[in-house]
Each structure stands twice: as C-alpha cells, then as structure tokens.
Amino acid sequence: MSRPENRFDDDDYPAYTMGRAAEMIGSTPAFLRALGEARLIEPLRSAGGHRRYSRYQLRLASRARELVDEGTPIEAACRIIILEDQLEEALRINEELRASDGHPQGSEPPAP
Template sequence: MPRPETGDRFDDDDYPAYTVGAAADMIGATPAFLRALGEARLIEPLRSEGGHRRYSRYQLRIAARARELVDQGTPIESACRIIILEDQLEEALRINEELRGSKPSG
C-alpha cells in the first residue's frame, strides 16, 4: 500500500500527528485532561504502533472547546455532552440547508 505524501498529512485534519504531551501543550491542558475526554468518549485518540496516544487537529479543536467549557466551570461530563449536542445541531442544520437547497422552486 503506498504511503501518503508528507504534504497530504499536513493538510489532513484527521491525521493523528500529535502525542499526548504535545496535544496537551497545544490546548493549554494536561495529559490527564485529554485522557478524561477519552474516558468520557468525546474523543478517541488513535494509537501508535508502540501503543501511545496520538491526536489529530480535529480532535484538538474538540478538546480545546471542552477546555473552554471546563474553564468556565462546566463539569467535564456536561462539557462533553454539550459538545456532542452542538455537533449534532450543526449537522442537522447542514442537512436541513442541503434539503432546502434541493427543493424545486415553484
């Protein structure tokens, strides 16, 4: 199987490029916070061949949003639920917009 070009990985939001330490530094949190998000099933990091957690940019954006909510005093379980509901709402709005755009004018 051919390996993706390196440049493709830089553009891929889902590529698990960041170790737990680097990811925690990027969002201003601790590795324990990222592990808690995994335990709450908000984000599930991929594992390297050695079994180490790896995070994507997409996952880091979600983790950063969770950190914002927790920093505002929201319990982590509630923050995770809020983010899941926000994501579901965004998807529902996108689908609704697509369906409205596909109706014939008349």
C-alpha cells in the same frame, strides 16, 4: 493512497502526540485522558501504543477546556460538545438539502 503532504490538510489525521496536544490546548495530559474516559475523543494509537490526536479532536478538547474552565463539570461539557457537534452536522445537511431544492443530489423530484 494519499500522499504524505495531503495529510497536513486532513483534520482527522492523528498528527499530534499527547504532550504536544495538551500544550496546544493549554491543558494537561490527564485532561486529555479524562476526555477519552468520558468518550468525547478517542485518540488513535501509534505502533508503540502512544496516543495520537487529530486537529478535529483538538478542537473538541479545546472547547471542553473552555467549558470546564467556566465551571462546567467535565461529563456535562462532553455532552454539550457532542450535542453541538450533532447540531452542526444537522444544519450542514439541512443546508445541502435546501441548496438542492430539498432533494438529495443526483435525484429528481417526484412527478406530480
């Protein structure tokens, strides 16, 4: 089990309440609920049923707010962010493969 102080470094730890999360990204709780309805972010729930957000989720919500503020409909903003996130992951995997000469770590290239 991880030590409590390690949670401060965990981007996925649900540390922020809805009110604090909304304040941090400069939005309203209703905006965060709308992102949940659009399935961009799914906050974890506390034992009492309150929504809790992680830093990763807040980065996505902040990006959504930027796009919406520029006039992008919320559904389109969410789709854009999902695609951006998928592209970032694909680029990361590609870089890892290039760093290991195109072979997954721990495997050897096929014999000629």
